[in-house]
Amino acid sequence: MPAALEVDHLTKRFGRTPALDNVSAAIDAGAAVLLLGPNGAGKTTLLRCAATLLKPSRGRVRIAGLDPVTDGAAARRRLAVLGHESFLYADLTAAENLAFYARLYRVTDAVARVETLLDRLGLRGWAHRPVRTLSRGLVQRCAVARVLLHDPSLLLLDEPFTGLDADARALLCSVLREAHAHGTAVLMSTHELALGTALCQRALILAGGRLVWDGPVGPGDADRLDGELRRLSGRVAA
Amino acid sequence: MFAILWKDLRIELRTKETFAAFLLLGLLTLVVLSFAFDPTSALREAAAPGVLWVAVIFAGTLGMNRSLLREREADCLQGLLLAPVDRGSIYLAKTAGNLLVMAAAQVVLVPIFVFFFNLPLWLTIARLTPVILLGLLGFAAIGTMFAAVSLRTRAREVMLPLLVLPLAAPLIIAGIQASAALMAGNDLSAVAHWLNLLAAFDAVFLVVGWLAFEYVMEE
C-alpha cells in the first residue's frame, strides 16, 4: 500500500526566502503524525504543499502514490484539509454545503452519507439553517463533516483545536480516533501538545524550514516536546 | 462545473447581492448620464447607445468582483481549489454565473433605458438583444478572469477596470457601433461584421480564461 504522503527533498521559496528547505518524510497509510515547530518554521507551508495548494520550488509531493502535478484531481480526491477557516458558504445551509461538497468530490450515495455525518456530528437540528446563523462550535462540526464526506486517505489539519471549547475538542478527538481506526492517515499541526501526543504516534519537528526531528511519541512526551520547542524558538529568535 | 454554477446561483437567489449591485449601479449610471444630455436635443438620441454600454460596462466592472469576493469568506476559494475540480471548470462556472446575473440585470435595465431615452420599446429590445448577449458573454469572460487576477494584487478591485477596459476596447467599440446601427433601423446583416468581431472576442477570451485560470490560482 503506497504511503499516504511522501515529501521528497521538498523546497518551497517565496520570492527568495525559503519557507521549506529540503524536507523529506513519508507518512504511511493509516499513520497519525504530529507536526510541530516554532512559529514561522514552515508548518503551514508544508501542509499547503501537501494539500497541493502550493507548487514546490524543488522536490516532489506524492499523495497515496499519486503525483499532484499530473494527476491533480485524483490526488485531491484522496485528501482533505481542515484549517482555520471552515470553507463553508455562509449563505447556504449546513446540509446544502455538504451536498455541494459531496457533488464536487463525487461521493457515491451522497444523500445517505450526508445524513450519516449530520447525525454522527450532532448537527441534525441545525442542518437546515444557513451557516451564517450557526455558532463557531457548530460551524467547526460542519467543517469536520465536510472533511470526512469523501473518506480521504490523508487528513491534513492545521491548528484544528483553536477556538474550540472542551466539548468540541472532545468531539474532534473522538472523530479523529475513528478516522484513524478506519485507516485514514493524519498529519496534524497543533500547539496543543497534550491532545496531539494522545492522538499521534509520531512527530516531525520543523525549525527554520528544515526538518530537525522525526521520531515516535506517546502520551507522556508532551512536556519533553514542549521543552524542545521552547529551545528551538529561543534559538530561532536569537 | 455545473455543481459550482448551481451553488453560485442558489446563493445569488437567496441573497441577490450581485444582482442588486449590477442593477443599481447600472441604473445610477443611466441617470447620471441622462443629466449630461438636454432631453430635447437630438444629441441625446445619438448618444443613447453609448450611454447604455457605459452603464453596462461600469456596472459590470464593479459588480463582477462580487462573485469572486464571495469565495473569500471562510476561504471558500481554497475549499474549491482543494476539491478534485479542474481549475478551468471553476472559471467557466464563475463566468456563466456572472453572465446570467448580468443578463438578468439587463432585463430590467434595458427597458428603463428605453423609457429614459424615449425609444420604441419592443422594437429596441428585439434589435439589441443579440448584441447585448454577445457583449455580455465576452465581458463576463474577460472580466471574471481579470477579477481573479486583480484580487491577487495589493490594489484588489481597483485593478480590474485598469486591466479590462483597454483589452475590452474591441468589445466596447463593436457593442456601441452595432447598437447604434441597429437602433437606427438597420437589420442584422448590416452589422454582421461587428457581431463577428464580438463573437471572435468572446471565443478568444473564453479560451484564454479557461487556460490561464490555473496560473492565476496557483502560488
Place this chain on the structure above:
Amino acid sequence: MTASNLTDRLLPPATITALLGALYLIFIGVPADAVQGPVQRIFYVHMAMWLATFSAFGLVGLASLLYLWRRSPRWDNLGRASAELGLLFCSLGLATGCIWARPIWGTWWTWDPRLTLTLILWMIYAAYLLLRALATEPTQGATLAAILGVSGVVDLYLINRAVYWWRGIHPAVIVNREGGSGLNDPLMRVTLLVSMLAFFLLFLWLLRLRLRTARLQDAVDDLRAQLAGV
C-alpha cells in the same frame, strides 16, 4: 569572442553611427516637404517609434508565453524590460504624433485609427507594469503580468479591426500617414529607413542594457538572500 560579446561591442557604435546619420539626414540632408513644411521632419522620428513600440509589444507577448511555459526568470526579465521600453517608445510616439498633428491639422489629437490603437497599447503597457508593481509577491506578479501580456497580444488583432472599422465609417479626418503620397523623393525614403533602423538599434541597445541591469539585480538579490540565510 562569443556572440554576446560581439553584439556588445558592435551595438553601441552601430547605434550611434546610425543615429548620427539619421539626424544628419533628417535635419540637413533631406529637403523640406513641399506641402507640410519643416514640421514634416518629425515624421521620420515618429514612424521610427512605431517600429520599436510594436517590436516591444511582440516581445512582451512572446516573453510572457515563454515565461508561463518555462518559468525561467530570464523570460520574466525580458517581458519587463520590453514593456518598460515599449512604454517609453510608445509615449514618444504619441508625443511626436501630437506635435506633428498640431500644425498640420490644427488639433492636438485626432481619433485616427493608428493613434487610437497606440493609445490602447499604451494603456495595456501601463497596466502590465502596474500589475507587476502592485502584486503581493514577485513570482505571483510575474505570472499575472505574463497572463496580461499574452492576453494583450492575442487581443491585438481584434483591437486593430475594431478601431479601423470604427474610424473607417466616419470620413472625418483623412490621414495618410503611410507617407506613400509624400515620400516621392528617394532621399526621403532613405531617410525614413535610416531613421527607423537607428531607433530600432537604439531600442535593442537599451534592451540589452536593461536586461543586464536586471540580471545584476537578480544576482545581488541572490547574494543578499544567501547572506541573510547563513
